[in-house]
Amino acid sequence: MHSEQIALDHGSGGEASAELVEKFFLPILDNPFLRELDDSAVVSLNGEKVAMTTDSYVVDPIFFPGGNIGSLAVHGTVNDLSMQGAQPLYLTLGLILEEGLPFEDLQKVMEGVAQASKESSIKIVAGDTKVVSKGHVDKLFINTAGVGLIPPAINVSAGNARPGDVVLINGNIADHGIAILTQREGLHFQSSIRSDSAPLNGLVSAMLHVCPEVHVLRDPTRGGVATALNEIASRSNVAVQLYEERVPISDPVRSACEMLGLDPLYVANEGKCLTILPRKHGEAVLKAMKHHPYGAGATMIGEVLESPQGRVLLKTQVGGTRILSTLTGAQLPRIC
Amino acid sequence: MHSEQIALDHGSGGEASAELVEKFFLPILDNPFLRELDDSAVVSLNGEKVAMTTDSYVVDPIFFPGGNIGSLAVHGTVNDLSMQGAQPLYLTLGLILEEGLPFEDLQKVMEGVAQASKESSIKIVAGDTKVVSKGHVDKLFINTAGVGLIPPAINVSAGNARPGDVVLINGNIADHGIAILTQREGLHFQSSIRSDSAPLNGLVSAMLHVCPEVHVLRDPTRGGVATALNEIASRSNVAVQLYEERVPISDPVRSACEMLGLDPLYVANEGKCLTILPRKHGEAVLKAMKHHPYGAGATMIGEVLESPQGRVLLKTQVGGTRILSTLTGAQLPRIC
Numbered sequence: 001m002h003s004e005q006i007a008l009d010h011g012s013g014g015e016a017s018a019e020l021v022e023k024f025f026l027p028i029l030d031n032p033f034l035r036e037l038d039d040s041a042v043v044s045l046n047g048e049k050v051a052m053t054t055d056s057y058v059v060d061p062i063f064f065p066g067g068n069i070g071s072l073a074v075h076g077t078v079n080d081l082s083m084q085g086a087q088p089l090y091l092t093l094g095l096i097l098e099e100g101l102p103f104e105d106l107q108k109v110m111e112g113v114a115q116a117s118k119e120s121s122i123k124i125v126a127g128d129t130k131v132v133s134k135g136h137v138d139k140l141f142i143n144t145a146g147v148g149l150i151p152p153a154i155n156v157s158a159g160n161a162r163p164g165d166v167v168l169i170n171g172n173i174a175d176h177g178i179a180i181l182t183q184r185e186g187l188h189f190q191s192s193i194r195s196d197s198a199p200l201n202g203l204v205s206a207m208l209h210v211c212p213e214v215h216v217l218r219d220p221t222r223g224g225v226a227t228a229l230n231e232i233a234s235r236s237n238v239a240v241q242l243y244e245e246r247v248p249i250s251d252p253v254r255s256a257c258e259m260l261g262l263d264p265l266y267v268a269n270e271g272k273c274l275t276i277l278p279r280k281h282g283e284a285v286l287k288a289m290k291h292h293p294y295g296a297g298a299t300m301i302g303e304v305l306e307s308p309q310g311r312v313l314l315k316t317q318v319g320g321t322r323i324l325s326t327l328t329g330a331q332l333p334r335i336c
Numbered sequence: 337m338h339s340e341q342i343a344l345d346h347g348s349g350g351e352a353s354a355e356l357v358e359k360f361f362l363p364i365l366d367n368p369f370l371r372e373l374d375d376s377a378v379v380s381l382n383g384e385k386v387a388m389t390t391d392s393y394v395v396d397p398i399f400f401p402g403g404n405i406g407s408l409a410v411h412g413t414v415n416d417l418s419m420q421g422a423q424p425l426y427l428t429l430g431l432i433l434e435e436g437l438p439f440e441d442l443q444k445v446m447e448g449v450a451q452a453s454k455e456s457s458i459k460i461v462a463g464d465t466k467v468v469s470k471g472h473v474d475k476l477f478i479n480t481a482g483v484g485l486i487p488p489a490i491n492v493s494a495g496n497a498r499p500g501d502v503v504l505i506n507g508n509i510a511d512h513g514i515a516i517l518t519q520r521e522g523l524h525f526q527s528s529i530r531s532d533s534a535p536l537n538g539l540v541s542a543m544l545h546v547c548p549e550v551h552v553l554r555d556p557t558r559g560g561v562a563t564a565l566n567e568i569a570s571r572s573n574v575a576v577q578l579y580e581e582r583v584p585i586s587d588p589v590r591s592a593c594e595m596l597g598l599d600p601l602y603v604a605n606e607g608k609c610l611t612i613l614p615r616k617h618g619e620a621v622l623k624a625m626k627h628h629p630y631g632a633g634a635t636m637i638g639e640v641l642e643s644p645q646g647r648v649l650l651k652t653q654v655g656g657t658r659i660l661s662t663l664t665g666a667q668l669p670r671i672c
Binding site: 009011017028034039041046048058095099100133149 | 339340341342343344345346347348353356357360361364365367369370375376377379381382384386388389390391392393394425426428429430431432433434435436437438439440442443446447449450453459460461462463464465466467468469471472473474477479481483485669670
């Protein structure tokens with residue numbers, strides 16, 4: 001570790017996070033499950049292939065356009081399971097509450113939890129509540145952990161991308177991060193920007209129905225599309241080429257990013273899925289995605305090349321090519 | 337709810353916690369799993385009986401005699417699974433870190449996690465790390481969630497106690513709560529008091545091997561032995577009679593409780609297990625417990641009666657009987 005203390009970017013989902021996991025946590029906790037470095041683990045329960053994952057949510061503010069910390073916590077864990085090709089089944093919910101939190105706020109958050117779990121058909125089966133004295137936690141943190149069943153025929157992993165594959169995304173990027181930031185800073189742009197937070201299990205299920213041979217599913221959350229694609233390129237020993245003009249971004253989000261000096265390719269999404277699959281299945285899967293409410297804006301944004309291995313290349317609108325690196329630093333803290 | 341804000345005793349594990357769960361969370365999230373109100377849920381995964389549980393840890397201080405927040409988090413989840421008769425298999429680990437936390441502290445905590453998971457043979461399969469800015473979380477909070485397999489022949493539940501059953505415990509009570517409190521307040525008693533934090537899966541496995549007909553397993557954590565027995569009495573519609581002079585307490589803990597004005601029956605344990613089973617199997621199970629390192633102090637402390645239903649009675653050393661109620665108020669905050 002370069003420093004002797006934990007810094008904000010150790011939680012950014014970018015380079016410092018990866019270093020913390022690989023150089024600090026893995027040597028202490030080393031086992032084959034953690035070494036996979038996926039967002040969720042695949043374990044065996046008497047022969048059943050089961051996905052298991054956890055996430056803590058510390059988003060600030062806890063209410064934002066398009067959701068709240070409760071709906072976000074459910075969506076995030078549902079999506080991590082979905083990215084393994086698993087059918088999400090059961091969820092646990094751990095709450096850490098600040099003394100003095102208004103019940104009205106907790107009510108709204110729990111309604112977000114209830115609605116999100118209903119939409120994604122995941123059952124909340126166990127919970128835990130801790131309360132700490134005022135000033136020792138900021139309002140409300142949530143942990144969700146989930147399990148889901150992976151059908152035997154499905155084998156998706158960040159290490160499965162192959163040259164010749166295409167890269168799909170199900171809609172506009174950067175909505176979540178910009179919605180949080182504008183809410184937190186009290187900024188007002190020409191039109192309201194809403195988080196894309198959504199459960200993706202239905203969409204993924206429709207895609208896998210059309211094409212069980214999907215190679216990679218990945219939700220570009222902290223660190224954004226650029227960081228997620230770097231993880232895939234590195235794990236699969238391939239290059240990913242992204243076409244800048246094909247990456248869908250709404251006008252308000254593009255303007256906001258320009259004003260704020262943020263690259264939308266590094267901004268967090270909470271309802272987006274990068275899908276990498278053999279080119280021959282691309283059209284059929286895109287069609288299935290477009291029939292789903294969360295895939296209406298689906299499009300092909302890139303392809304997988306043999307080299308340079310481990311790199312993500314951006315073909316810019318003016319015809320140049322530049323390397324897109326992993327996020328360094330904490331671009332936006334407490335985004336989820 | 338009586339108040340309009342969250343108070344410390346909503347996290348105490350006592351009466352206010354139960355009210356929060358039953359009157360606030362259940363109506364919003366209602367499903368048959370949560371309605372069981374056990375420490376962990378029993379779910380089905382393609383026909384396999386699986387226990388699933390979660391707990392967040394906010395203990396203050398994070399280092400204490402007998403363990404740290406890391407070992408405690410693993411033990412707590414291993415024990416919740418064990419109390420369903422499950423064999424603990426897989427664990428997820430969610431960390432919320434305060435910016436500026438020394439790596440040296442994180443290292444010690446993670447060594448606690450690693451050692452505890454090794455001893456209990458549970459595998460940490462997925463993790464998540466969030467960092468929040470200085471002052472927005474107190475050092476380090478941990479969430480653990482776990483799954484385990486329940487053998488088909490085992491059926492333990494807080495609702496299974498029957499008149500004629502006996503109540504066993506595996507050793508001295510109140511060690512954990514008093515160890516935390518003395519460490520936090522900088523108190524020094526005649527001899528050092530250590531937390532009893534320990535993984536109980538090996539002990540429980542040995543007990544169930546001798547007697548698969550065990551009715552109830554419960555770890556008396558927040559709220560202590562008195563609160564756990566009240567939950568059992570209430571869920572099983574029976575009375576539990578406890579013999580005061582049989583409840584094992586070490587001399588230093590007894591003295592500390594007297595000085596601090598605490599009733600040890602309400603103080604948290606993290607390595608204790610209340611076991612309720614048919615009287616005819618009592619001796620055999622006690623013998624098995626005494627052969628295990630975490631059951632050396634095992635003893636019979638009470639029995640189950642038909643009435644008064646839902647009540648816990650304490651037969652005092654002077655021959656009287658008094659009702660032991662559920663914990664009210666937050667006797668000791670941030671004990672786990």
